[in-house]
Amino acid sequence: MNAATSTNSAPAERARIGGWQPFSACDWPGRLAAVVFLAGCPWRCGYCHNPGLLQRRHGQTSWPQLREQLQRRRGLLDGVVFSGGEPLTEPALPALLAEVRAMGFATGLHSGGSHPERLQRVLPLLDWVGLDIKTLPVQYPAITAVAGSGERAETSLALLQASGVDYECRSTLHPTLHDEHTLTQLAAWLAQRGVRRYAWQLLRPGPQLPQAFAPIAAGWPAPALQATVARHFAHFELRTG
Ligand code: SF4
Numbered sequence: 001m002n003a004a005t006s007t008n009s010a011p012a013e014r015a016r017i018g019g020w021q022p023f024s025a026c027d028w029p030g031r032l033a034a035v036v037f038l039a040g041c042p043w044r045c046g047y048c049h050n051p052g053l054l055q056r057r058h059g060q061t062s063w064p065q066l067r068e069q070l071q072r073r074r075g076l077l078d079g080v081v082f083s084g085g086e087p088l089t090e091p092a093l094p095a096l097l098a099e100v101r102a103m104g105f106a107t108g109l110h111s112g113g114s115h116p117e118r119l120q121r122v123l124p125l126l127d128w129v130g131l132d133i134k135t136l137p138v139q140y141p142a143i144t145a146v147a148g149s150g151e152r153a154e155t156s157l158a159l160l161q162a163s164g165v166d167y168e169c170r171s172t173l174h175p176t177l178h179d180e181h182t183l184t185q186l187a188a189w190l191a192q193r194g195v196r197r198y199a200w201q202l203l204r205p206g207p208q209l210p211q212a213f214a215p216i217a218a219g220w221p222a223p224a225l226q227a228t229v230a231r232h233f234a235h236f237e238l239r240t241g
Helices: 062-073 095-103 116-125 138-144 149-163 180-192 222-232
Strands: 017-024 033-038 081-085 106-111 128-132 166-173 197-202 236-239
Touching: 017 062, 062 095, 062 149, 081 095, 081 180, 095 106, 095 116, 106 116, 116 149, 116 222, 128 149, 138 149, 180 222, 197 222
Parallel strands: 033 081, 081 106, 106 128, 128 166, 166 197, 197 236
Antiparallel strands: 017 033
16 A cells, blocks of 8 residues: 555545546546546635535445446546545545556546645645636635635645646636736736646536626637736646637
């Protein structure tokens, strides 16, 4: 057993798996991956696309069932990404990552960085992280409804960068939450911290969204702003889908 799984980590069989996607070409840039959605999140973003994953409860798939499915896909997938919810809330995450690596898959994580200490513990088991940066740290509670969440995300970013694990930062945007000044400041803040790969993801319309999150008009964010932000990074991408 890997040292990172030997202490304070629940057995993989106890993981609360909300669902999974067998093949995805867009959840880990440049890799074909399965995506496993772990249930539970301590934050309450008004625009959450997976409200059914906020509570830590079991979905229809257990880890033994999913393990069997993944074993059949050896050689067909590059890796497995753990997403959520917030996968760091799952005590069995270290055991899951260790098992997935032992099967020969690369390991990825989608996280908002809500638990820096847990992130630090699983970093040795990760090949890539997509870190969600919601806004400037001081503005986080307006999105997550949780005091101190911005500081947690900031600490997680620092730990991730110190680890040497490959990563990207991404921000989910909506005009209600992000004006031009905020977006400019956020890009500069990330660039100052040495982030080289950054993506904007436009909030997708959905029936679960409150009315405040109206569909985003074409042409937002302005092309000139996109160009300004892109200059800060080695790789910058706008994802609209
Ligand atoms: S951090 Fe992610 S999963 Fe948690 S409430 Fe916000 S959008 Fe939803």
